[in-house]
Amino acid sequence: MLTGLQIAIIGGDARQLEVIRKLADLDAKISLIGFEQLDFAYSGVVKEKFKDVNFAEMDCVILPITGTNSEGKVELIFSNEEVILTEDVLSETPDYFTIYSGISNSYLDTLAKKMNKRLVKLFERDDVAIYNSIPTVEGTIMMAIQHTEFTIHGSTVMVLGLGRVGMSLARVFDHLGANVKVGARKSEHLARITEMGLTPFHLDQIDQEVKDIDICINTIPHLIVNASVIQKMPTHTLILDIASKPGGTDFRYAEKRGIKALLAPSLPGIVAPKSAGKILGNVLAQLIEEDVLKRKE
Template sequence: LAITIVGGDRRTEYYLPSLLQAGAKILAVGLTRLPCYLDVVPVDLLAGIRACHALLLPMAGMDAKGRVQSYYDDAPLVLDRTLSARGLLVLTGVARPELRELGAVNGWRICEIGADDELAYLNSVPTAEGAVRLAQDKAVKTVHGNRALVVGYGRCGITLAALLRGMGAHVTVAARQTGALAQAFAAGHSPQYMGDLSRGLASFDFVFNTVPALVFTEDVLVCMRRDSVLIDIASGGGVDYQAAMKLGRTAILAPSLPGKFTPETAGHILGRVLPRIIIENLPEER
C-alpha cells in the first residue's frame, strides 16, 4: 500500500511510524526536513499522486487558493486541476468547498477524517487543553475561581467543559438541544439555552465557542465585556471578527490547536486511527 503525504504540521513525524509499521510505503511531498530515521521516499506532487493508493493532506486541508502548508518545507505546495487521478482516496481533517470542487474535477474521493468518532473524541483532549492554554495566554486572570462559558456541547464541548471545571472554573454550557443541556447539568455545569446567549454574557471571564456557525454576531458581541477572552475553536469559526475588532473585543480563531500545542500526543492519536480509516475508505479498484 502506497500512501503519499503532502505537507503537514508537527504531528506528521509522530503518526508516520504507525503507517510504516502497518507496512505502508510512504511517499513524501514537501517533507524535506523530516527526521532522517523515518523511511520515506521524497517525490514531487504529480509523481506522488500517480504512484499512491491514498493521498494524505494536513488536517487543515488546503486554503482557498489550493495551497497546502508544511512545517517541514518552505517550498510552495499547490493543488490544482492538473492532478487528475480517478478514484484516488484523499484524506484531510476538514475539506473546504474549494477542495471538494477540486476533488470533483480531478476525480478524487474526499474523506474528512475529522468526522470520525474515535478521532474526534480522542482529539478533543489536546484541543481542549490548547484552547485553555491560549485563553490563559491572553487573559490577566486565572481560570480557577472565574466564570467560563462553553458554547456547544458536542465532543469538544464536553471535554472542554470538564477540563475547565476540573481547573476550578464556574462553567456554564450553552446549547440548543434540551438533551445536551440536561447532560451538561448532570455533569455539574450550569445550562443555558443558546437562543439566550446575550443574556448574562457580560458575566463571563472566558468564552469558548465550539459551534461551526455564526453564533457571535455583532448584537451578541456587544454584550461581552472588553476584558473577557473569546476563543473560537469551531471549524470555520463562529464569530463576526470584523465586529469584534470594531467593538474592541478579544476574539481569537484557533484552528489546529493539537498540532500547535501538543503535536506529539496529537500525532500519536492520528497514528492510532489512520490505518483503520484508510483501510475502511480505500476503494477496491485501486
C-alpha cells in the first residue's frame, strides 16, 4: 500500500490513466497536472495547476513517457498549460524525492544530478521494455498491414537492432511467414540472430542488404536509415521507424524518393493504452513502495 504518499503526475497520454487508477487504489494521494481537459473522478485524486502544487509536500513525480524536452518543458496532451521542470521546482522537494520518467535526455539527467534527486528511467528496465514490446509489435503489424499492398507472409522484412523490442519484432514477423533479416553490431547479437533461424548482417553492410526488402523496421534512435541507404531501397519499400523521436530515418529524402516512411514512437500508447498503462502502473507501484516509501520512513 502507498498510504500517506503524495504523488504528482504530470501530463502524458492515455496510459497515465491506468497508472492513476493503480496508484489511487493503493491509497496514494495524487495531484494531477495537465489533465484539466479530461473527465476523471477518483477518490484521493485532485487536479491542480502546476504553479499551485506544493512540491515540498510531494514524495515523487511521474512524468510522461517522453520526459521533458531539451529545455525542461513537459509535453501535455490534455492541457494547454505550460509546465517546465526546473531547479527552482526541485529545490522545494524532500531529499528522498524521486523522478520517474519513461526516457530521459541530457537536460533531465543533468537537472537530477545537480539537484541530487533520484531519476528512474522506466524504459531502461528490462521488465518494462519486454512487457512493452508486446503492444509495440502488435502496433507495428497493424501499420504494416495498413500501409502495404502485399501480405507479410512471403515478404522480406528488415529489422534494425536486436534490443528487447527488436528481438520480439524479428520473432513475430518470422512466425507470420516473412523472410526476416536483422541488422546488429554486436557479435553476440549476430550469433543470436543466427540461432533464431533468421538472416543476420552487420549494420556496416546495410547499404547492400536493403536492395531486396519490402518492409524496413527501425528500432535504433540514431540516423541509420540515411539517404544513402534509402537510395538503394526498392521504391515500394515501407519504412516503419519505431525508435524514440526524432527516429533514425531521413524522412525528407524518403519523401523525395517516393518511399513511404512513418515515424511511430510510443506505439503502445496509441494501439493499446490500457494494457500499456497497466504495465507501467504495476511497475511504478512496486518501485514507489520499494524506493520512495522506505526512504521516506
